[in-house]
Amino acid sequence: MSGKRSIFEEVESRDAVAEPQGGLIDKAARRGARGAIRIWLMVLFALVMVMIAVGGLTRLTDSGLSITEWAPIKGAIPPLSTEDWQREFDAYRQIPEYQLQNKGMSLSEFQFIYWWEWGHRQLGRVIGLVWALGFFGFLVARKIPVGWTGRLLFLGALGGAQGAIGWWMVASGLEGEMLDVASYRLATHLGLAFVILGFIAWYVFLLGRQERDLMQARRGREAKLFGMGTGLMHFAFLQILLGALVAGIDAGRNYVDWPLMAGGFFPPEPFQLDPLWRNFFEDDGLVQFMHRMAGYFLFIFGIVVWLRARRSPNGVTRFAFNAVLAMMLVQMVLGIVTVMYSAPWQIAILHQVGAVVLWVLILRARFLAGYPVFASLRGAA
Structure with a gap:
């Protein structure tokens, strides 16, 4: 028994x-x-x-x-x-x-x-x-x-x-x-x-993050913000390429006044090279002008994306886009200082490293818009 x-x-x-x-x-x-x-x-x-x-x-x-x-x-x-x-x-x-x-x-x-x-x-x-x-x-x-x-x-x-x-x-x-x-x-x-x-x-x-966490987070993707983050990523990449063109012809060591260029909005005689397309790669004034203008428009678009990110219900995502905007401001100031001091290597390399930091911050913010980290009700409160 x-x-x-x-x-x-x-x-x-x-x-x-x-x-x-x-x-x-x-x-x-x-x-x-x-x-x-x-x-x-x-x-x-x-x-x-x-x-x-x-x-x-x-x-x-x-x-x-x-x-x-x-x-x-x-x-x-x-x-x-x-x-x-x-x-x-x-x-x-x-x-x-x-x-x-x-x-x-x-x-x-x-x-x-x-x-x-x-x-x-x-x-x-x-x-x-x-x-x-x-x-x-x-x-x-x-x-x-x-x-x-x-x-x-x-x-x-x-x-x-x-x-x-x-x-x-x-x-x-x-x-x-x-x-x-x-x-x-x-x-x-x-x-x-x-x-x-x-x-x-x-x-x-x-x-x-674990696969199951990513699959669950993807259901909460902020599609509009993710799309804007993708646009910001592409725009930043274009600006990086323009910066490389500036470095390639030492265009950052000429036209050291700001916000004007040689006293005017547009650099003098920007289309002297033949054929015409060469000017967009080899004329120092035009290449620097393109880099400047792209920087301004990138910063404006960054503000637009940041304003949209402020409406995100996820605090981690909002903070990520805050970091992007802050770094964009730092990078723009570094670019201006680089030009005004005729691109000394100490400042120029900081500007290049700043581009790396900004690039990664944009990618991180885009990732968090696509795979949000959800806060608990207690954390949100």
């Missing part, structure tokens, strides 16, 4: 059956994979941010043409002897930048610009290595969540394309009478860097 069993024992037994341990282990594994991949992407994000800053300094120090060949493997080793340095210097002395601008440069002066460009390329190799180790490591361990393999492989493809475009850009300054790289190629190179940074940031945002 069996003894009496407590009702609490039966409840405990049922609870134990209702929650199989295997399911808990599987869920924990999926969370661990998402978290580890997110950390890896954040490392890549930081490296790309540094890469953009180093690329800007390479441009501002006129170092980008100091290495005259593209050697993805061999180029990882810098000159190690006096003969190696002399060989690199002799190659540099054959290009127009040296012959028309830097003739008489000493070997030590060449070494300064060489190290900047070598460091820029080396950082690109490091980013590629970090991506490859992470991607193939997670792939072999089968830790990549469903649907994410293609996304992460896409990042690697963009990185490879960026390396090729970088050389395409450098090659434009090695012949003819070019003293710098072609401005439109520089804009392509920088634009792709921001695209890569944007995808990494978006993936970090997605991996920061």
Whole structure:
């Protein structure tokens, strides 16, 4: 005859059956994979941010043409002897930048610009290595969540394309009478860097929340605000490209008065180059004018988006758009100061880093409009 069993024992037994341990282990594994991949992407994000800053300094120090060949493997080793340095210097002395601008440069002066460009390329190799180790490591361990393999492989493809475009850009300054790289190629190179940074940031945002949370949040998407955030993102990207054109022809070092340009609203004689389209890429006055006007309109549109965001029922989303507007104001002031002081590298690089910060803040605000974080009634109160 069996003894009496407590009702609490039966409840405990049922609870134990209702929650199989295997399911808990599987869920924990999926969370661990998402978290580890997110950390890896954040490392890549930081490296790309540094890469953009180093690329800007390479441009501002006129170092980008100091290495005259593209050697993805061999180029990882810098000159190690006096003969190696002399060989690199002799190659540099054959290009127009040296012959028309830097003739008489000493070997030590060449070494300064060489190290900047070598460091820029080396950082690109490091980013590629970090991506490859992470991607193939997670792939072999089968830790990549469903649907994410293609996304992460896409990042690697963009990185490879960026390396090729970088050389395409450098090659434009090695012949003819070019003293710098072609401005439109520089804009392509920088634009792709921001695209890569944007995808990494978006993936970090997605991996920061569980799939079930994202699916639930998407039902509450603020479609109008999300669409306006998308427009703001595209407008900011256009302004970034115009800024690259300004940097490519040193247009920020001319027309240092503000809000006018050479005493007038429009720069003098902006259409002197032939054919006409070249003026929109190569005339310093017109290119700076376009960058200024786009900045004003971007700021106005940013205010419009911010006013719409104030009506959002989600406090986190409202705060995100507040941060966007604040950074837009900071970035506009930095741009004005950069022009008025004829683009010294210290201020110019702050302006470029400011563009990175603004870009990421816009992406974050757009993400939160698409996947709102709902506050509890107690939190809202």
